[in-house]
Amino acid sequence: MAIAGFLLLLFLCSGVTVQSDASNHKYKPGDPVPLYVNKVGPFHNPSETYRYFDLPFCPPAHLTEKKEALGEVLNGDRLVEAAYKLDFRVDKDSDVVCKKRLSRDEVASFRNAVIKDYYFQMIYDDLPLWGFVGKIEKDIKADVPEFRYLLYKHIHFEAIYNKDRIIEISVQAIQGEPNHLVDVTEDKGIDLELTYSVKWKETDTPFEKRMGKYSKTSALPHHLEIHWFSILNSCVTVLLLTGFLATILMRVLKNDFVKYSHDEDVADDQEETGWKYIHGDVFRYPKHKSLFVAILGCGTQLLALAMFIFILSLVGVFYPYNRGALFTALVVIYALTSGIAGYTATSFYSQLEGTNWVRNLLLTGCLFCGPLFLTFCFLNTVAIVYSATAALPFGTIVVIVLIWSLVTSPLLVLGGIAGKNSKAEFQAPCRTTKYPREIPPLPWYRGTIPQMAMAGFLPFSAIYIELHYIFASVWGHKIYTIYSILFIVFIILIIVTAFITVALTYFQLAAEDHEWWWRSLLYGGSTGFFIFGYCLYYYYVRSDMSGFMQTSFFFGYMACICYGFFLMLGTVGFRASLLFVRHIYRSIKCE
Template sequence: MRRTNESAAPAAMGRSTLALVLAILISLQGTPHVRSDASDHRYKDGDSVPLYANKVGPFHNPSETYRYFDLPFCVTGHEKDKTEALGEVLNGDRLVSAPYELSFKKEKDSKVVCKRKLTKEQVAQFREAVKKDYYFQMYYDDLPIWGFIGTVDKEGKTDPSEYKYFLYKHIQFDIHYNKDRVIEISARMDPHSVVDLTEDKDVDVEFVYTAKWKETETPFEKRMDKYSQSSSLPHHLEIHWFSIINSCVTVLLLTGFLATILMRVLKNDFMKYAQDEEAADDQEETGWKYIHGDVFRFPKFKSFFSAALGSGTQLFTLTIFIFMLALVGVFYPYNRGALFTALVVIYALTSGIAGYTATSFYIQLEGTNWVRNLLLTGCLFCGPLFLMFCFLNTVAIAYSATAALPFGTIVVIVLIWTLVTSPLLVLGGIAGKNSKTEFQAPVRTTKYPREIPPLPWYRSTIPQMAMAGFLPFSAIYIELYYIFASVWGHRIYTIYSILFIVFIILLIVTAFITVALTYFQLAAEDHEWWWRSFLCGGSTGLFIYGYCLYYYYARSDMSGFMQTSFFFGYMACICYGFFLMLGSVGFRASLLFVRHIYRSIKCE
């Protein structure tokens, strides 16, 4: 293919975007694998170490979290909210100073936090929380702490009305240090120090905590390593590599099969068409050569098609940048909010790519109303995402959950969209409009389209999408479980190198299967391949959403209207993004293929 100006502007735009993303990388990473309020994480004996209570919520509903003091825990009156970054707020973090005083290397033996009388209403509130397996999360010197707030006694009882509910009132903190730095902390609930919440009556509670300090030789730089060990266990690694091998075998078999079939069929086609040209020029043509005058006829709804291509290209660029940040170690365990911050900022910075791609392609398709096309590009993905956010944020507000964004955060996001995303989108659109590149078609398009012959049902759009989406999905479905368990559970995913390999395999399989189906479509003399290639390429997103149904009902214990809404709502947006991204990959691959085969034959 001849190189045109079409790729020059995106390359320049990509270099500038890369520079900005690297700046984000540095700001996100900060010091290697640590980040804290304390300036250098070094403390003297007796120094106050920051301890923040984050949130509480049902263990099986990761999106349904509440502020720590929404439950009637001890309040000293000196609690202060911590100012969170944008990503932390999007992640649902709401940190407030905890009532426990854990000074550096200062042991506490059953120190009383407070004594209080729980009213019937507060007892019922705690009992409901215990019934739903509520956990709490804290951060001590930026190290995470978890624990359950209570336990249910079901021993020997089959009737839930006979269960007994107990609230833990004694927390034991075990803290490890290395010289002047905190290395590790864990919280254990004393099973012998509980309060019976079974009956609705006033209860006297004395909340107590213990702090034990122990020296360790683990260096400070490796204190976060233990949180990623679960992903690196031999059993999990074996499954991960099995997933890679399975995907690679799929790719090799598929690419080998397609390459063999397509090369042989195309070779026969080229020889046949060459002999036909030598034997008789007026001989009737058949197969994909027969529709050479229609194959590059521009698709219907070309403004919508160009907008989808632009949005998909932007999401593809966003994904590549996120992988770059992940592979260099920015998203280490419990780097709070780093992923959400990167997603918001990089999406805003890459909007110019969407504007340029959509508008330049729309101009190539001889479109005239490029302003409307640019508006459509800006709203194609953000529009459904905004509507879904409005609905889910309303649900979170009704539940008084931390997932509800504060008004200030919404203003910040709107300002980012207004001052960064929209201007870059417009600049990209103007650059695309002024690129003045022509659509590279190796054959001329006739004035009137040929009629498409009747085709069997399995050659229609829906069956072809099912075929196109199944193979790419089969190459990634094993890894999907670990991703879902991390995003919608409490597991930690850290093996981004394996995930990146799976992503590359996904792209290869999507491109090859779309090319193959495009060839079979053209061989059946169906020249309307533009939209078909995009829909077939993006159909994997529909399979992923189907997997969401399976995961929710068969592999998770999520329940409740809020959690169900958040899971299916945000997964619908994610799968829609996958649809646009992979649809763009499928179309680009098909376009290269179609240009190649029609450039290789002589057409009048």
């Protein structure tokens, strides 16, 4: 079944590639090149988009929808062939698209779009182009300033070609022409005539570099300087942290090793203190171990998912406006890496002498997918109520369910069976006593929440500057293309998380608190809470997003992403602490 599901997955996602290779997109003068209208929506609310013809534009005689890949549908794309005819290298001065009489409701619809600063997106030869529906003018001559809401009834296309290839396309409204505007301020029916013009120009830019203009803004010297400054800031954080560990932690450990070795040779009956004192409890299995190992399984899978996504980005798969490629990659790779979660969780569960591995496997499969599914159901319902393009069609939902049923679940089970049969044993350097020692009272700042705040702050400070660019790309109209910098920042995040968790784990053991398992996981995952805090700051301070739908989508999906970061970085923190604890207890003699 898993093999059949894998083949089905490849078949369903086979249309993911945008057709932009050297063998296509060659035209002769006069050849028709289809122009597709995609969606419209408020400029400041990227999730709130609607079908282009939800506004009372003039549709063509026969609506022809473009077949879209899975990732494009997930991205909210709904391509329909437009009524504009842009034949290759054919200039047009003023062609009429249509004439129609707008009713009062249609005028109100256009006026509402102008007030909310609606933009539209089109696709021409796989090149995106944008324009605004209208503009607002302020009459400053009136005693009381009045606003006029103007709809663009004429748009101008400017296309650039190189021999038989289309290199660039843009659309704009000619501002100085009052005849190209229609007033929709008053609530009354009006006559509307939509027109357009086309101008072709020649360039020597090669076809292979036509996507370069979309990444120019993120590659400007000013932006690159800030990017590299953020990396240097992160590197300084790493160096300071590693220096702290090298000078303080290692020196303390060295003194501990000398002290404990002296105690063993001179006074065996002397009472032990510090982290050696709890050697009989430090490897005691944690409470709720089924949930614990399920978190490790999901976190390991998400870490593998992130690494595969970075590999694809570094080899150039996610070039600007490769529509839906990232979403398709996320769905496919998450499905194919589910075996990693099953194997990791079940093998570690067996090492901790767990017995109900089937229940543990079900918990692993639902731990991340469950909240994500519930969030999706709520947000998809909101999108359906708003009639937005973010609402997934029934066929796409069926495809996702099939992927989960025929690929994700079977691979999860196969990974779980392999983990159960791995026969690995938990490697504990010290024997665990029958009864746990009592943990001495600790000051408030050694509590879980203050330590989590300390553990999450340093990794967050290392990625803070880069978060702005990522948010501006995901929840705005900026384009993020410098994946090499993002990959370096991600590696720094992993390193800082591991180091700070190890340091806090040592101080916890030195205070004779042996319940470090869950604490190390919470230390590592605490960065997710800081990222969610940044979400609040970005939404209410840095962005102009508003409305129930946009707010729901932003906080719904960002909560899932932050939860994923908690699982992933929590796994990193625990794994680093486990290696450290094993090392220090293996270096001394414990009775």
